[in-house]
Amino acid sequence: xxxxxxxxxxxxxxxxxxxxxxxxxxxxxxxxxxxxxxxxxxxxxxxxxxxxxxxxxxxxxxxxxxxxxxxxxxxxxxxxxxxxxxxxxxxxxxxxxxxxxxxxxxxxxxxxxxxxxxxxxxxxxxxxxxxxxxxxxxxxxxxxxxxxxxxxxxxxxxxxxxxxxxxxxxxxxxxxxxxxxxxxxxxxxxxxxxxxxxxxxxxxxxxxxxxxxxxxxxxxxxxxxxxxxxxxxxxxxxxx
Amino acid sequence: xxxxxxxxxxxxxxxxxxxxxxxxxxxxxxxxxxxxxxxxxxxxxxxxxxxxxxxxxxxxxxxxxxxxxxxxxxxxxxxxxxxxxxxxxxxxxxxxxxxxxxxxxxxxxxxxxxxxxxxxxxxxxxxxxxxxxxxxxxxxxxxxxxxxxxxxxxxxxxxxxxxxxxxxxxxxxxxxxxxxxxxxxxxxxxxxxxxxxxxxxxxxxxxxxxxxxxxxxxxxxxxxxxxxxxxxxxxxxxxxxxxxxxxxxxxxxxxxxxxxxxxxxxxxxxxxxxxxxxxxxxxxxxxxxxxxxxxxxxxxxxxxxxxxxxxxxxxxxxxxxxxxxxxxxxxxxxxxxxxxxxxxxxxxxxxxxxxxxxxxxxxxxxxxxxxxxxxxxxxxxxxxxxxxxxxxxxxxxxxxxxxxxxxxxxxxxxxxxxxxxxxxxxxxxxxxxxxxxxxxxxxxxxxxxxxxxxxxxxxxxxxxxxxxxxxxxxxxxxxxxxxxxxxxxxxxxxxxxxxxxxxxxxxxxxxxxxxxxxxxxxxxxxxxxxx
Numbered sequence: 001x002x003x004x005x006x007x008x009x010x011x012x013x014x015x016x017x018x019x020x021x022x023x024x025x026x027x028x029x030x031x032x033x034x035x036x037x038x039x040x041x042x043x044x045x046x047x048x049x050x051x052x053x054x055x056x057x058x059x060x061x062x063x064x065x066x067x068x069x070x071x072x073x074x075x076x077x078x079x080x081x082x083x084x085x086x087x088x089x090x091x092x093x094x095x096x097x098x099x100x101x102x103x104x105x106x107x108x109x110x111x112x113x114x115x116x117x118x119x120x121x122x123x124x125x126x127x128x129x130x131x132x133x134x135x136x137x138x139x140x141x142x143x144x145x146x147x148x149x150x151x152x153x154x155x156x157x158x159x160x161x162x163x164x165x166x167x168x169x170x171x172x173x174x175x176x177x178x179x180x181x182x183x184x185x186x187x188x189x190x191x192x193x194x195x196x197x198x199x200x201x202x203x204x205x206x207x208x209x210x211x212x213x214x215x216x217x218x219x220x221x222x223x224x225x226x227x228x229x230x231x232x233x234x235x236x237x238x239x240x
Numbered sequence: 241x242x243x244x245x246x247x248x249x250x251x252x253x254x255x256x257x258x259x260x261x262x263x264x265x266x267x268x269x270x271x272x273x274x275x276x277x278x279x280x281x282x283x284x285x286x287x288x289x290x291x292x293x294x295x296x297x298x299x300x301x302x303x304x305x306x307x308x309x310x311x312x313x314x315x316x317x318x319x320x321x322x323x324x325x326x327x328x329x330x331x332x333x334x335x336x337x338x339x340x341x342x343x344x345x346x347x348x349x350x351x352x353x354x355x356x357x358x359x360x361x362x363x364x365x366x367x368x369x370x371x372x373x374x375x376x377x378x379x380x381x382x383x384x385x386x387x388x389x390x391x392x393x394x395x396x397x398x399x400x401x402x403x404x405x406x407x408x409x410x411x412x413x414x415x416x417x418x419x420x421x422x423x424x425x426x427x428x429x430x431x432x433x434x435x436x437x438x439x440x441x442x443x444x445x446x447x448x449x450x451x452x453x454x455x456x457x458x459x460x461x462x463x464x465x466x467x468x469x470x471x472x473x474x475x476x477x478x479x480x481x482x483x484x485x486x487x488x489x490x491x492x493x494x495x496x497x498x499x500x501x502x503x504x505x506x507x508x509x510x511x512x513x514x515x516x517x518x519x520x521x522x523x524x525x526x527x528x529x530x531x532x533x534x535x536x537x538x539x540x541x542x543x544x545x546x547x548x549x550x551x552x553x554x555x556x557x558x559x560x561x562x563x564x565x566x567x568x569x570x571x572x573x574x575x576x577x578x579x580x581x582x583x584x585x586x587x588x589x590x591x592x593x594x595x596x597x598x599x600x601x602x603x604x605x606x607x608x609x610x611x612x613x614x615x616x617x618x619x620x621x622x623x624x625x626x627x628x629x630x631x632x633x634x635x636x637x638x639x640x641x642x643x644x645x646x647x648x649x650x651x652x653x654x655x656x657x658x659x660x661x662x663x664x665x666x667x668x669x670x671x672x673x674x675x676x677x678x679x680x681x682x683x684x685x686x687x688x689x690x691x692x693x694x695x696x697x698x699x700x701x702x703x704x705x706x707x708x709x710x711x712x713x714x715x716x717x718x719x720x721x722x723x724x725x726x727x728x729x730x731x732x733x734x735x736x737x738x739x740x741x742x743x744x745x746x747x748x749x750x751x752x753x754x755x756x757x758x759x760x761x762x763x764x765x766x767x768x769x770x771x
Contacts, residue, residue: 012267049627074629081279085620087546097534101542102628111534128529 001027001154001185002048007057009043016019017043019209021057025185025202030176032200032217033189034230040209041189042082045158048187049079061154067149078147083160084139088132092123092142095131096149103150110149117145120171144172148179155179157188161195173199189216197226207234244346248354252337253361261698273694277710280717289373305382309392310480311750312374313399314473319365322436323402327703328411329428330556331359334701338517339361348513352506356408363400371396387486394491395479401498402475405505410435412509412516419519423676433566436559441570475522539630543638544645550617551610551642556702557617561610565650568604568676576661596727596741598671601654602679603723605647609680612715613688614639616696616705636688636757643684651676671742678749682722685753687715722749 002025009018025031035041046052046053048059050070059066061073087095093114100110118124121141123134131139140163149157155176160168176186176199190196196203197217203226204214212233213220221229252262262274296308331356341351375392414435418427475494482491486593537545537750574583580594587593593600618625625635658664658672691711699705706712726745729736 013267017542051623051626071629071631074627079627081623083620086624087550089549093529093531093534093551097545098542099628100534101537102539102630104280104539105536107534107536110536111303114534115531124531125527125529127531129526 001025001029002031002187003058003060004044004048005058005060007044007047007054007059009040009047009054011053013119014170016130017209018047018206019204021209021211023204023211023214023230025187027153027183027185028180029185029187029202030180030200031185031187032196032203033206034191034193034196034203034226035206035212037191037232039206041206042158043209044206045079045156045187049077049156050074068146076152077154077156078150078152080140080143080147080155080160082162084136084143085164086131086139086143086146088130091130092118092127092134095142096127096146099146100149101172105150113149113151114145117148119141119167121145137165137168140164141168144175148175151179151182151184153184155186155188157186159190160188161190161192169195193226193230203234205230244350245353245357248341248346248350249357252354252358273710277694277713280710280713283714284717285369285617288369290676292370292373293377296374297381300378300381305378306484307480308378309395309483313395313476313479316363316367316370316399316402317473317476318401320366321682322405323366324359324363324404325410325436325439326432326512326559327359327707328408329415329432329554330701330703331355332408332411333415333513333517333520335517337522337700339521341515342517348510349506352509352513356404356502356506358606359408360400360404363404364397367396367399371399384484385486387488387549388483391479391482391486391491395483395494398495398498400478401502405498405501408509409505415516415520416512419516425553425555425558429558430561431554432554432559433562436563437566437570449731537648540634540638540641543630543634544641547614547638547642548645551614551646554617554702554706557610557613558704560706561608562646564607564609565605565647568601568654569650569657571601571604572657572661576657579661592727592731595738596730597658598675599679599723599730599745601648601658601672602676603719605650605676606679606683606719606723608712608716609643609683609687609719610645610646611639611684612712613705613709614642615691616699616709616711617702619699619705622697639688640681640684643687644680647680647684651680658691666738671739671746674746675742678746679719679723682749682753683715683719685756687711687717689756689759690714690718722752 004021004023007018007021008016009179010016021040023031033041033044043052044211047054048061048066050066050073062076064072065075087098090098096114096118097110100114105113114127115124118127121144123138123141123145126138133140134142140160144160144212147157160172164172173195176188179188180201200217202215203217205212213229215225220226224232242346262271265271292312295311299308299311332352334355337349342348371392375389379388414428414431417431418425473498478490478494478497481487482494528642571583574586576585580597581590584590615622655673655676659669662668662672663671691709694710694714696705696709696711726741729741730738
């Protein structure tokens with residue numbers, strides 16, 4: 001579903017954010033992408049979703065290149081950024097209706113999905129209010145509902161659990177599992193190693209822009225915790 | 241408190257025309273853009289300086305040299321007042337920076353003064369730009385004493401204070417009134433547009449009176465000008481008295497009134513400032529949504545609707561870009577009620593408006609189209625358009641369509657008024673309809689193309705992309721030049737048939753729009769090209 005081949009991205013000023021990164025996310029995978037601050041996680045994610053250009057390599061979504069067929073790639077993916085900066089001048093329902101229009105979701109489907117998801121995330125009653133009145137967590141939930149509205153085949157999330165209350169975090173994990181059970185793939189970055197260890201079927205560790213470890217979660221951790229593996233592969237001793 | 245004011249003012253000045261970014265960016269392309277932007281500004285400043293020198297020389301040549309300081313002070317004050325009134329609310333009561341600053345150990349007085357100072361510095365630049373060349377011409381030709389320069393420098397420093405205070409008072413009043421309404425932005429937009437229109441109409445009336453008197457003796461004109469300036473803005477005469485006649489009392493009166501008005505305003509606003517900021521940022525949440533049948537729209541319609549919602553959510557965006565279409569309507573109304581010649585006389589453009597009416601009417605709504613900053617106005621939400629499955633063409637036409645929809649009511653109403661006023665023959669009517677529409681379309685597309693090339697996304701206050709962005713300035717230049725060329729031909733070459741000029745103008749504008757639409761662009765939505 002997502003294939004990254006030899007991705008290299010250097011920022012103006014000479015800093016190489018990602019170097020020769022390759023990984024593959026299959027349908028049904030919940031793929032955790034972990035690393036320190038500044039390791040290159042967000043750069044990789046922004047390259048996948050079309051925000052950043054990159055210097056070398058190739059990114060394929062559902063077999064199509066994000067460089068040559070960006071629209072086809074965007075049509076099947078959904079992106080949730082780490083900071084839910086969304087249109088504050090729209091009401092929640094206007095925002096969701098806008099996203100549904102762009103992804104050409106039918107009236108029947110959008111009504112059914114918006115009602116279901118917003119009730120589950122507990123923001124149904126405020127959908128008529130302006131986004132500017134929403135808290136950070138509520139905005140995050142709204143973006144999540146917007147991302148699920150067209151049932152994406154690839155969901156890309158940057159630090160999705162930041163700002164969510166425990167109940168919403170639990171619900172998000174459930175949604176992620178259910179989406180993958182239906183054949184979609186999820187690629188997300190996180191700092192929360194416990195969540196990654198429990199939720200992900202596969203994990204990649206990025207350090208200094210390079211892939212430090214990658215594989216099936218169980219095979220990668222074996223008898224160790226993910227925290228131990230992370231410290232080991234990123235070259236840090238675990239702090240006591 | 242001085243330290244607090246200094247630090248807070250420094251903070252807001254860091255963002256001044258993107259100076260801090262220019263200083264620290266390592267992006268060579270961005271740096272080059274800033275150099276080009278600076279060059280453009282220098283060019284404009286030189287042009288304006290030249291105009292001021294010519295104006296001052298003209299007055300001295302007509303033996304009205306004594307009026308030079310008064311006229312210059314009047315110019316600076318009026319422009320400062322108008323500019324500040326449009327941006328007083330978003331700068332003085334900027335909600336997000338208020339929330340971050342009020343949490344710091346600083347007084348409300350420091351916050352108000354620092355915001356006031358950030359506006360003061362812009363107006364100080366304007367004051368210097370107008371006053372210094374005028375003073376130089378006066379100094380060379382009239383050989384005034386030392387007090388002229390001394391009071392001149394003092395007046396330049398304090399000149400922005402009074403118009404700034406008056407405009408801020410009105411801005412505070414508008415903010416105070418609109419903060420109590422549910423649709424705050426709409427109320428603020430309407431009040432600001434109403435006030436600016438009234439002031440512009442008032443200043444035009446003043447121009448008409450001067451013009452009427454131009455047929456009488458120069459002495460009378462001088463007296464007339466003096467009375468007129470004195471009656472509409474007495475501080476201008478105080479400064480003139482101090483500079484020309486070395487009247488120290490007049491200078492003290494000017495300084496006292498300027499500083500006193502500012503201090504009074506500061507103390508009067510202080511108790512209500514926090515409340516106004518909180519009310520302006522307060523949003524009513526009803527929490528009672530019940531889903532009715534949802535409407536499905538095409539991608540373009542949905543994008544255009546979003547664009548319009550974004551537009552009307554920002555007071556500074558609307559008041560700046562709607563001024564052109566509003567002027568078009570005012571001009572048509574003036575022609576209907578007064579006739580072409582009195583309007584020409586009012587504008588000091590005898591024999592110009594009538595001869596170039598279709599182009600003149602087209603230039604007004606085209607000067608600053610909303611598209612000139614519509615990409616920049618996406619700000620931190622730019623990621624959304626980048627990641628949605630939309631083509632660059634859809635993005636462009638949603639923005640251009642929104643621009644056309646906003647201009648359309650003004651265009652139609654203006655055309656109707658002009659039709660009633662002039663009863664033109666079918667061919668003239670056709671040009672009166674085609675040329676302004678071609679200008680609206682051309683400026684919308686040109687503004688967007690320029691903004692695509694020079695976007696700013698990392699702004700904190702909407703004033704920066706709307707008023708300080710290179711795109712707005714370049715669009716103003718481009719559209720003005722596109723109107724200036726046919727106007728010059730129409731006036732300077734009377735042998736060339738007007739119909740031919742109009743036909744060529746319309747063709748060139750539409751051709752320009754078509755070409756702009758076909759030029760591939762890499763800057764914005766580069767990854768969203770049609771596939």
